[in-house]
Amino acid sequence: MMRMLVRRLLATPMLLLGIVTLSFLLSRAVPADPLVSIIGERQLGDPEAVASAQARWGLDRSIPEQYAIYVANLVRGDLGTSIRTKRPVARDLMDRLPATLELTLAAMAIGVSAGLALGVLSARFKDRAADHLARAFALIGSSVPIFWSGLILLHLASVRLGWVSGAGRLDARLSPPPEVTGFHLLDALIARDVTVLADALEHLALPAIVLGWAVVGIISRLVRASMLDVMGQDFILMARAKGASEMRVLTHHALRNALLPALTVIGFSFAYLITGAVLTETVFAWPGIGSYAVASARALDYPAIMGVTLIAGLAFILANLLTDLSYLLANPRIRAA
Amino acid sequence: MVERNAMLRRSSHGLGGRLRSWAIAAGAAGALMLGTADHQANAAKDDRLVIAIEMDFNSLDPARTFCIACQIFMTGVYETVVEIGPDNKEIKPGLAKSWDVSDDQTRFTFHLDPAARFADGSPVEAKDVKWSWERLHNVKGGAAYLADAIATVEAPDPQTVIATLAAPNSEFLGILTAVNLAVVNSDVASEHGASAAADADKTDTAETWLLENSAGSGPYILAGYKPNEELRLTRNEKYWGKKAAFKEVVFQHVPNPVAQAQMLESGAADIAMNVDAESATKIHSADVVVRPVSAFNIVHLSLYPLGDEHLRDKRVRQAISYALDYQGIIDATLGGKGDRLVAPIPNGFPGTSGLKPAEHDPEKAKQLLKEAGLADGLKLLAKYPDIKPFGVDLSIMMQKIQQDFAEVGITLDLEPLPINVWREQRNAKKVAVTPMWFASDYYGSGQAVPFFGMVEGSWHANFAGISEIPDLANKRLPDLYAKALASTGPEQEKLFAEVFEEMMSDVIILPLMSPKQTLTYRKNVTGMHYSVCCNLILPELSLQ
Numbered sequence: 001m002m003r004m005l006v007r008r009l010l011a012t013p014m015l016l017l018g019i020v021t022l023s024f025l026l027s028r029a030v031p032a033d034p035l036v037s038i039i040g041e042r043q044l045g046d047p048e049a050v051a052s053a054q055a056r057w058g059l060d061r062s063i064p065e066q067y068a069i070y071v072a073n074l075v076r077g078d079l080g081t082s083i084r085t086k087r088p089v090a091r092d093l094m095d096r097l098p099a100t101l102e103l104t105l106a107a108m109a110i111g112v113s114a115g116l117a118l119g120v121l122s123a124r125f126k127d128r129a130a131d132h133l134a135r136a137f138a139l140i141g142s143s144v145p146i147f148w149s150g151l152i153l154l155h156l157a158s159v160r161l162g163w164v165s166g167a168g169r170l171d172a173r174l175s176p177p178p179e180v181t182g183f184h185l186l187d188a189l190i191a192r193d194v195t196v197l198a199d200a201l202e203h204l205a206l207p208a209i210v211l212g213w214a215v216v217g218i219i220s221r222l223v224r225a226s227m228l229d230v231m232g233q234d235f236i237l238m239a240r241a242k243g244a245s246e247m248r249v250l251t252h253h254a255l256r257n258a259l260l261p262a263l264t265v266i267g268f269s270f271a272y273l274i275t276g277a278v279l280t281e282t283v284f285a286w287p288g289i290g291s292y293a294v295a296s297a298r299a300l301d302y303p304a305i306m307g308v309t310l311i312a313g314l315a316f317i318l319a320n321l322l323t324d325l326s327y328l329l330a331n332p333r334i335r336a337a
Numbered sequence: 338m339v340e341r342n343a344m345l346r347r348s349s350h351g352l353g354g355r356l357r358s359w360a361i362a363a364g365a366a367g368a369l370m371l372g373t374a375d376h377q378a379n380a381a382k383d384d385r386l387v388i389a390i391e392m393d394f395n396s397l398d399p400a401r402t403f404c405i406a407c408q409i410f411m412t413g414v415y416e417t418v419v420e421i422g423p424d425n426k427e428i429k430p431g432l433a434k435s436w437d438v439s440d441d442q443t444r445f446t447f448h449l450d451p452a453a454r455f456a457d458g459s460p461v462e463a464k465d466v467k468w469s470w471e472r473l474h475n476v477k478g479g480a481a482y483l484a485d486a487i488a489t490v491e492a493p494d495p496q497t498v499i500a501t502l503a504a505p506n507s508e509f510l511g512i513l514t515a516v517n518l519a520v521v522n523s524d525v526a527s528e529h530g531a532s533a534a535a536d537a538d539k540t541d542t543a544e545t546w547l548l549e550n551s552a553g554s555g556p557y558i559l560a561g562y563k564p565n566e567e568l569r570l571t572r573n574e575k576y577w578g579k580k581a582a583f584k585e586v587v588f589q590h591v592p593n594p595v596a597q598a599q600m601l602e603s604g605a606a607d608i609a610m611n612v613d614a615e616s617a618t619k620i621h622s623a624d625v626v627v628r629p630v631s632a633f634n635i636v637h638l639s640l641y642p643l644g645d646e647h648l649r650d651k652r653v654r655q656a657i658s659y660a661l662d663y664q665g666i667i668d669a670t671l672g673g674k675g676d677r678l679v680a681p682i683p684n685g686f687p688g689t690s691g692l693k694p695a696e697h698d699p700e701k702a703k704q705l706l707k708e709a710g711l712a713d714g715l716k717l718l719a720k721y722p723d724i725k726p727f728g729v730d731l732s733i734m735m736q737k738i739q740q741d742f743a744e745v746g747i748t749l750d751l752e753p754l755p756i757n758v759w760r761e762q763r764n765a766k767k768v769a770v771t772p773m774w775f776a777s778d779y780y781g782s783g784q785a786v787p788f789f790g791m792v793e794g795s796w797h798a799n800f801a802g803i804s805e806i807p808d809l810a811n812k813r814l815p816d817l818y819a820k821a822l823a824s825t826g827p828e829q830e831k832l833f834a835e836v837f838e839e840m841m842s843d844v845i846i847l848p849l850m851s852p853k854q855t856l857t858y859r860k861n862v863t864g865m866h867y868s869v870c871c872n873l874i875l876p877e878l879s880l881q
Contacts, residue, residue, distance in 0.1 A: 030757070030758070031758055031761050031762075032755075032757030032758050032760065032761040033757070033760070033761055033764070034757075036757075036760060037395060038395075039477070039478060039479050040395070040403040040478075040479025040480070041479075041760075042403075042479065042480075042482055042788075042796065043477065043478070043479055043481060043482065044764060045796050045799055046477070046481075046482075048477060048538075049477040049478075049481065049538075052477050052538040052539065053477075055539070056538070056539070082564075084395070084564075085564040085565075086396060086544055086545060086548060087545070087548060087564065092564065095563060095566075096566075147593075151593075151595055151596070151599075154596060154599055155599055158599050158600075158602075158603045158605070159599050159602045159603050159622075162603065164603075165600075165603055165604070165605040166596070166599060166600035166603050166605035166606070167389075167589075167591050167593075167596045167599075167600060167605075168567075168589055168591070168605075171605060172385070172387040172567065172587040172589045172605070172606070173385045173387060173587070282592050282593055283593055283596055284596070285589065285590055285591040285592065285593070285596060287563065287565060287566035287567075287590065291565060291592070292565065295565055298755075298756070298757070299757075300757050
């Protein structure tokens with residue numbers, strides 16, 4: 001296990017370099033100019049203004065030179081300055097990462113627990129009403145466009161019922177808690193600010209439910225299929241024969257063995273949500289990395305695009321590694337091998 | 338077998354019963370938690386103003402900003418020497434309490450209010466005005482062109498500013514209401530890397546500092562900024578004028594107009610800046626005001642002869658102008674909530690009264706095409722960005738135009754493009770037919786010719802191919818324009834009317850519509866009106 005871990009860690013920098021290089025080349029291949037984000041439409045007709053902006057942002061250098069400078073800075077931990085926000089990309093990402101992680105973790109908690117529960121329920125009550133309802137619920141979550149379900153839920157919960165005040169991480173009339181971790185929930189707990197904690201939870205609930213609902217489908221389907229396979233095996237019969245309760249049979253014996261295929265999907269869902277929750281972030285005005293990525297792409301903000309790609313690459317590499325580790329922990333047969 | 342099945346198939350009561358209990362408990366806890374929030378109480382607080390807006394900030398540096406949210410921000414934090422009145426025409430005192438204008442409209446002398454103070458308490462002086470205007474020009478940012486009219490600025494004493502123009506310009510006072518010409522605390526900004534020197538575009542390094550700090554004299558101060566998340570202003574307690582109504586103003590980034598409308602209805606926001614006419618129809622709350630107002634934005638169709646040989650023939654361009662069903666285009670894209678335009682400048686600007694809008698006459702269009710030897714029709718390609726400027730869906734608009742063209746025998750192929758790609762192609766002069774849009778920087782018709790006129794140096798003339806096709810140049814326009822700028826009152830009206838008739842006769846820029854702006858805000862907000870210079874003026878807002 002240790003050897004596997006070391007091999008993975010050693011390969012990570014090369015993987016990231018490959019991702020960065022590919023992203024660099026693709027972004028430069030787009031037949032468009034980021035100058036409009038720097039000097040605006042009107043000034044594009046002024047050769048002096050154009051030359052000045054190009055020199056200031058290094059856009060007058062050749063592509064290989066720009067690449068070399070970028071990689072040299074990257075090695076020093078400098079991701080460059082965003083053309084759009086005019087701030088260090090690393091700072092932009094660090095500002096947005098807690099929001100993304102907070103939403104993703106909450107969505108995964110909802111999605112995984114609901115997915116597991118529905119998968120188990122479906123398997124347990126196969127072909128009965130509970131199975132059909134659970135599968136329909138999961139299918140709707142996976143099929144309905146997020147922007148639609150998000151807006152509908154927002155309208156119901158905010159305008160009709162008054163349960164939540166609207167989009168964003170926090171009611172704008174409240175001051176955010178003093179930043180310690182960047183997670184509003186944790187920071188509010190640390191500051192013992194119950195009002196902000198309640199408000200942050202309220203704002204987190206809907207987008208987390210919408211996003212979590214989207215992953216419930218695939219997790220529950222996998223778990224259901226896997227459970228059905230496992231529950232037909234002899235050791236389950238043995239467990240029942242020994243007097244184990246139904247709950248124990250399902251959770252301690254069947255689910256543990258049925259979980260392995262779902263771990264891969266859970267891992268990749270998590271990585272995907274880090275940068276892929278764009279629609280949810282747009283509907284709920286959640287200041288995460290997904291919306292930052294889209295805004296950067298639209299503005300051809302090269303440094304920001306590269307930064308987001310790095311984060312996405314890291315997320316997938318980490319998710320992959322954690323999934324493999326969890327396999328080792330969950331399956332003694334792999335450990336022994 | 339029976340026993341095995343019996344063991345496998347447990348009674349569902351035990352498991353199902355527990356599940357039901359958990360579900361009820363979870364539901365009760367959730368309802369208890371979520372139901373305790375009192376958002377109407379939050380909405381009633383009058384110490385904070387919340388503006389839901391798609392934050393499109395490119396910078397917070399007065400010399401570099403050029404966006405809608407930027408303008409609103411600037412009105413709160415910085416001030417200009419003169420201001421625009423609520424009627425969007427009258428020039429009022431700002432930092433200057435009075436001014437003198439030479440008869441030939443080239444020398445403008447401003448007398449600053451000795452009470453004017455920056456947020457740090459230091460006096461606003463003539464040197465700061467001179468420094469700010471020179472910096473705007475020399476930093477070469479997005480709005481540098483606004484300072485092009487100024488030849489020199491003198492500050493003979495701390496309260497007097499003398500601006501000498503390169504050429505007569507009776508609209509100079511209107512130009513000075515544009516937020517980018519606001520006055521910055523030169524001492525404070527210079528300490529943090531700002532420069533007004535000729536090489537400021539290379540040496541000025543204050544932009545980063547200005548993302549977290551402000552150096553203005555306005556009723557608000559920048560308190561915090563997180564790109565695409567929020568921007569907060571706090572009241573300037575040392576403000577030299579009327580105290581700001583709010584302790585804090587919060588710009589909250591909400592990119593979706595429907596979500597903005599929902600925030601208004603729930604009371605989470607006081608003003609929503611991006612609710613278009615269609616989304617506004619979904620607002621039913623009696624606490625929300627939905628008010629369409631005429632705005633000073635225009636959407637037009639550009640015909641660039643360099644992009645297609647057929648367009649070099651003026652008769653073809655005239656035919657296109659007659660082919661367009663202008664009212665039909667407004668109805669298709671805005672549900673009728675837009676105004677016909679008479680010139681490539683907003684209605685109500687000097688020179689527009691008395692002019693007639695372009696006619697829709699398909700028969701005339703066909704006749705002109707026949708005279709041009711194109712009785713069998715022609716094929717054109719339109720490239721356009723897939724966006725919605727001022728609420729106008731360009732895809733729908735171009736499809737309507739395609740139908741109008743088809744009626745007169747013109748086949749218009751449509752090529753929607755991502756905006757950056759479209760821009761690149763337009764800048765490379767590879768576009769023949771394209772829609773575009775324009776937002777006024779100030780109240781004044783002088784903006785039209787440098788932007789739309791077929792004269793050397795004009796923005797659109799470049800894309801049309803004025804350098805490559807000299808015949809495109811309108812030889813009457815430069816003189817006429819100079820005379821119009823040098824004149825005032827009725828004479829100026831008459832001259833600008835001639836300017837616009839000349840521009841319309843070139844049929845390069847076909848003005849299509851001026852979309853109405855839909856103001857949406859909670860009914861207890863006062864002072865809401867659309868401003869030509871700045872969209873929204875923060876110091877004028879308060880709660881009843």
